[in-house]
Amino acid sequence: MHGSYGRVIMATVSLKGIKKIYDNKVTAVHDFNLEIADKEFIVLVGPSGCGKSTTLRMVAGLEDISEGDLLIDGKRMNDVEPKDRDIAMVFQNYALYPHMTVYENMAFALKLRKVPKEEIDKKVREAAEILDITQYLERKPKALSGGQRQRVAIGRAIVRSPRVFLMDEPLSNLDAKLRNQMRAEIIKLRQRIDTTFIYVTHDQTEAMTLGDRIVIMKDGYIQQIGTPQQVFDHPANIFVAGFIGMPQMNFFDAQLIADGGHYSVKVLDATMELAPEIEAKLKAAGVGSKAVTLGIRPEHISFSGENGPHCLTGKVDVSEMMGSEIHLHVTAGDRDVVLRVPTTELSAEHKAGISYGTEVHFTFRRDLIHLFDPETEQNLLPLENA
Amino acid sequence: MAKQPKSAMSRALVRRETISGYLFLLPSLIFFVGFVIIPMVICIVNSLTDANMNTQGLGNFVGLKNFIDLWKDDTFLEALKNTFVIVIVSVPTVCAFSLWVSSAIYKLNGKLLSAFRCIFYLPVVTGSVAVTVVWKWMYDNYTGVFNYVLKSTGLIEKNINWLGDSKYALWCIILILFTTSVGQPIVLYVSALGNVDQSLVEAAQVDGATNFQVFWKVKWPQMMPTTLYILVITTINSFQCFALIQLLTSGGSGTNTVMYYIYYTAFKLTEKAGHFGYANAMGVILAIFIGLLSALQFKLAKEK
The missing domain is CATH 1.10.3720.10 (MetI-like)
Structure with missing residues (x-):
């Protein structure tokens, strides 16, 4: 879609040292720094109360910025009213005007801008076509289902051809099936309208699938900014490691043993060698023997037929059959460990699930072990191309 | 009465609910009828007569x-x-x-x-x-x-x-x-x-x-x-x-x-x-x- 009135839509957004302190002295966002490139899709993700929505609302102009600078296309926007920021926003509860028809809802912003009627009509119908809501144009929002309302809300935003497209948990009021479908549609939509997106969600799947880059937040602080691959492969700290990935990463108290140029970790009663690339990084960072928190994703634990010094042994607690894989909850020592085992890797007797109490031996893929400092909770391995 | 699918409730149950509903309404209904509806009707009827303070009962009908x-x-x-x-x-x-x-x-x-x-x-x-x-x-x-x-x-x-x-x-x-x-x-x-x-x-x-x-x-x-x-x-x-x-x-x-x-x-x-x-x-x-x-x-x- 091209920009309204033939203008070229371009928007970089920079947030420089943005801070939000509420009247009651609660600081919702601390020193938020982010450079968003033109046409980038940024996802702010984090648990509720982490400040992600507040940050979005500050970009929209619906919340005052207590400190720092917000620049859109290099222009400082802190004191510019929402109406003059040329942004569009999709709200969690849709926020459709109940007294207007779908058509009027979508045309509202253009009418306010005194766009000629024919052009409004063209844009509204075009957007309705994209979102497959043409047949509902004359209806009032209350006569629509949740999914249809969300489409209208998105339609209302895209007719504007805004410089920046803000979405505040747009899918969280939808049921799981519809959410998956809409997520796919947002990806398609993004290819069509190609503008700068800032998307807020608490759902890591949405964050991973939609974002060019993800900003993970907690308690008002940015925990990590990176591509989905980066945050998944190299979480900056224990919080990010636990937040991204389903099922959650397993954590163990472990002992890192440095022996000359070689490193190994002792977890429960097993001792595992680390992969050479991890060793190299540890060495470069000058890490010596110390207590560490070891993180390993459920899919990076593999079964081993027999016991060995590098193997952990545990008893199956729960076996969840997911179809293509089994989520196995195993008690090893006093810890609950989750393994994700593709059914194709299972022997015929275990295909339907592994019964309670079965003893299993498993080991970690040594190149995919994450090591964190138990004190600072930061990743011990420096990130490449950070 | 709230809309209920007819099959969901037996007829006897519906009737019982209706009756108790009206019973709850009764006290205010008595006052409403006695002090609003009846005076309104009397007012309309009276407006078609020449009744005055001295008239016994209704006055003469004057259309x-x-x-x-x-x-x-x-x-x-x-x-x-x-x-x-x-x-x-x-x-x-x-x-x-x-x-x-x-x-x-x-x-x-x-x-x-x-x-x-x-x-x-x-x-x-x-x-x-x-x-x-x-x-x-x-x-x-x-x-x-x-x-x-x-x-x-x-x-x-x-x-x-x-x-x-x-x-x-x-x-x-x-x-x-x-x-x-x-x-x-x-x-x-x-x-x-x-x-x-x-x-x-x-x-x-x-x-x-x-x-x-x-x-x-x-x-x-x-x-x-x-x-x-x-x-x-x-x-x-x-x-x-x-x-x-x-x-x-x-x-x-x-x-x-x-x-x-x-x-x-x-x-x-x-x-x-x-x-x-x-x-x-x-x-x-x-x-x-x-x-x-x-x-x-x-x-x-x-x-x-």
Whole structure:
């Protein structure tokens, strides 16, 4: 879609040292720094109360910025009213005007801008076509289902051809099936309208699938900014490691043993060698023997037929059959460990699930072990191309 | 009764629920029928007779004579005109003023808001006789505060007989009616404004609406049910303006209203010993006007 009135839509957004302190002295966002490139899709993700929505609302102009600078296309926007920021926003509860028809809802912003009627009509119908809501144009929002309302809300935003497209948990009021479908549609939509997106969600799947880059937040602080691959492969700290990935990463108290140029970790009663690339990084960072928190994703634990010094042994607690894989909850020592085992890797007797109490031996893929400092909770391995 | 799929409840159960429902209604139903419905019916029947204070039972049936006579009665026509002036002036001003005040105060913090609500609501809860007597003092020809202030500031030279001069009397009454009428609309509007979905307001701001546009295109339509209610109650109140007239002018100096004239005709007109039939005919006409105007307001509000 091209920009309204033939203008070229371009928007970089920079947030420089943005801070939000509420009247009651609660600081919702601390020193938020982010450079968003033109046409980038940024996802702010984090648990509720982490400040992600507040940050979005500050970009929209619906919340005052207590400190720092917000620049859109290099222009400082802190004191510019929402109406003059040329942004569009999709709200969690849709926020459709109940007294207007779908058509009027979508045309509202253009009418306010005194766009000629024919052009409004063209844009509204075009957007309705994209979102497959043409047949509902004359209806009032209350006569629509949740999914249809969300489409209208998105339609209302895209007719504007805004410089920046803000979405505040747009899918969280939808049921799981519809959410998956809409997520796919947002990806398609993004290819069509190609503008700068800032998307807020608490759902890591949405964050991973939609974002060019993800900003993970907690308690008002940015925990990590990176591509989905980066945050998944190299979480900056224990919080990010636990937040991204389903099922959650397993954590163990472990002992890192440095022996000359070689490193190994002792977890429960097993001792595992680390992969050479991890060793190299540890060495470069000058890490010596110390207590560490070891993180390993459920899919990076593999079964081993027999016991060995590098193997952990545990008893199956729960076996969840997911179809293509089994989520196995195993008690090893006093810890609950989750393994994700593709059914194709299972022997015929275990295909339907592994019964309670079965003893299993498993080991970690040594190149995919994450090591964190138990004190600072930061990743011990420096990130490449950070 | 709530909508239930018929098969979900047995017929006996439905009947039992219906009966208990009516039983709960019974006490208020008795009062409603006894003191509202029956008097209304008697009023309509009476309006077709020549009943007066001395009549035993119903008077003689005179058909529509009372209604026809009314349109030839100059006093009634003047009262009708005054009534309409009151309605036409007070309804929009009450509505607009209360909307204005509530928009200004609804965002204030709790205590300040309560203080304002209290101030504007005070005349509503204070007995109308007490309020009216205070106003009567203020309007007083010799000792009233209005004359005193206007004279001391040199705006007038001679005392004005506010309630005795037909140029001013009706407007003086409208002013009092106004102050006693705005309390409830303000309280209602404050809560309606507070209930407007904030995300709609934000959506409109992002969509590019100015504060005025946000108000006019988003908040105002959301408040339509409240506005309608306020319009209807203010209209009814204004049509039924009686106590003020009775206490201040007794219908003199061009302040006669239909409501007052009904009372006067029924209970005061000594030479006819209270013309009930005639007064009831006026009551019926007043009811018709109120009904029509309210219906019109509903229709307009619906279109909006």
